[in-house]
Amino acid sequence: MLNWVNRFNIFCFLDNRQYDFTAPAFECLVAAGCKRNIEAQSGNAFEALQKFYAAEKNEWLFGHFGYDLKNEAEQLSSRNFDGIGFPDLYFFVPEIVLQLDQTTLTIFCDTDATAIFDSILLCPKIITAAKATDVAVQNRISKKDYVDIIKKLQQHILRGDCYEINFCQEFFSQNAVLDPLFVYHRLSSLSPNPFSVFYRLDDKYCCCASPERYLNKTGNRIFSQPIKGTSKRDLENKQVDEERKQYLLLSAKEKSENVMVVDLVRNDLSRVCIPGSVKVEELFGLYSFPQVHQMISTVSGELPADADPIDVIKATFPMGSMTGAPKIRVMELIEAYEQTKRGLFSGAIGYFKPGTGKSARTADFDFNVVIRTILYNAGKEYLSFQTGSGITFYCDAENEYEECNLKAAAIKTILK
Numbered sequence: 029m030l031n032w033v034n035r036f037n038i039f040c041f042l043d044n045r046q047y048d049f050t051a052p053a054f055e056c057l058v059a060a061g062c063k064r065n066i067e068a069q070s071g072n073a074f075e076a077l078q079k080f081y082a083a084e085k086n087e088w089l090f091g092h093f094g095y096d097l098k099n100e101a102e103q104l105s106s107r108n109f110d111g112i113g114f115p116d117l118y119f120f121v122p123e124i125v126l127q128l129d130q131t132t133l134t135i136f137c138d139t140d141a142t143a144i145f146d147s148i149l150l151c152p153k154i155i156t157a158a159k160a161t162d163v164a165v166q167n168r169i170s171k172k173d174y175v176d177i178i179k180k181l182q183q184h185i186l187r188g189d190c191y192e193i194n195f196c197q198e199f200f201s202q203n204a205v206l207d208p209l210f211v212y213h214r215l216s217s218l219s220p221n222p223f224s225v226f227y228r229l230d231d232k233y234c235c236c237a238s239p240e241r242y243l244n245k246t247g248n249r250i251f252s253q254p255i256k257g258t259s260k261r262d263l264e265n266k267q268v269d270e271e272r273k274q275y276l277l278l279s280a281k282e283k284s285e286n287v288m289v290v291d292l293v294r295n296d297l298s299r300v301c302i303p304g305s306v307k308v309e310e311l312f313g314l315y316s317f318p319q320v321h322q323m324i325s326t327v328s329g330e331l332p333a334d335a336d337p338i339d340v341i342k343a344t345f346p347m348g349s350m351t352g353a354p355k356i357r358v359m360e361l362i363e364a365y366e367q368t369k370r371g372l373f374s375g376a377i378g379y380f381k382p383g384t385g386k387s388a389r390t391a392d393f394d395f396n397v398v399i400r401t402i403l404y405n406a407g408k409e410y411l412s413f414q415t416g417s418g419i420t421f422y423c424d425a426e427n428e429y430e431e432c433n434l435k436a437a438a439i440k441t442i443l444k
Contacts, residue, residue, distance in 0.1 A: 061123030257323030
């Protein structure tokens with residue numbers, strides 16, 4: 029399916045990598061080709077999407093919300109530099125949708141589904157690189173500058189401007205040559221995660237191995253699953269691996285950060301949900317992935333019957349796990365101290381299902397958090413990925429720098 033979809037200029041390939049702890053609706057969901065689309069920058073993007081969404085209420089919609097839509101949601105601003113160039117918002121009605129579960133491939137299309145199925149079967153069963161990877165990665169921020177910034181952020185915390193802030197830095201490569209399909213295949217193989225995405229808009233690519241769900245709507249219920257708390261795995265020593273997992277439950281720092289983001293998500297959901305319906309379904313849930321253990325909490329709420337899905341997303345965007353608390357002030361500080369526009373990174377990719385009635389308000393949706401992601405502009409030969417960590421008053425700036433570089437090293441391995 030990956031080899032088949034790679035022929036299209038616009039596509040979105042969603043893969044849950046066979047995780048089943050959240051009762052997935054599919055194994056893979058693929059949107060290929062574009063009938064109609066909407067593209068917008070922050071300003072009136074949500075309003076434009078509402079009109080487009082209402083007109084296409086009986087269609088599948090796939091696409092993304094870029095992080096910088098925060099400017100529209102909360103009257104903020106962004107830096108100008110962005111080497112990749114994804115629009116702040118993009119959604120498209122696909123020509124073909126493939127939904128794969130454990131036993132069935134369902135094909136949604138206006139043409140011959142049998143011909144599409146046969147063309148998929150004719151594609152190679154393995155993924156090989158169409159060109160050799162040539163990438164030299166650089167840090168956008170030096171260690172000295174990073175340490176200085178963290179100390180300034182800690183002064184903001186001391187003054188009471190914020191409690192915790194998710195600070196990110198960019199790693200980039202100019203004149204980068206690579207095969208995006210092969211890079212995604214390597215990334216998702218080495219770091220298989222339940223919200224993985226291979227996404228293309230013409231010459232712009234997103235290779236994402238995200239473990240985190242931003243927001244899901246099923247019927248009148250919405251839920252979010254923020255991640256705060258990470259511990260590296262030791263697959264060679266089961267005892268050490270278990271100790272590292274339990275460390276998350278024993279760490280006051282990790283638990284306090286998780287509670288902070290849970291409170292933030294509860295507050296966001298309460299802006300659109302029926303009063304009293306928002307609840308924490310799971311607090312400090314421990315989940316193991318191939319490379320890390322993570323602490324994931326689940327927050328849910330019930331929507332009023334007349335709730336508009338786009339309003340729900342606007343009220344809760346961007347996600348608290350990628351900002352901090354208090355949310356608006358933290359986003360101002362992120363803009364003041366980060367050196368690169370986030371763009372698609374720490375935004376969301378996903379889909380709206382076709383509505384079940386006359387109103388677009390009946391449609392369900394599901395979106396991830398765009399992290400652990402390689403972004404690539406083939407026209408500019410520019411590659412970018414970002415890593416970050418939660419900054420608190422008691423954190424050590426040099427340790428935070430090393431944590432970011434450790435995360436970056438895992439991605440650099442993909443690019444060798």
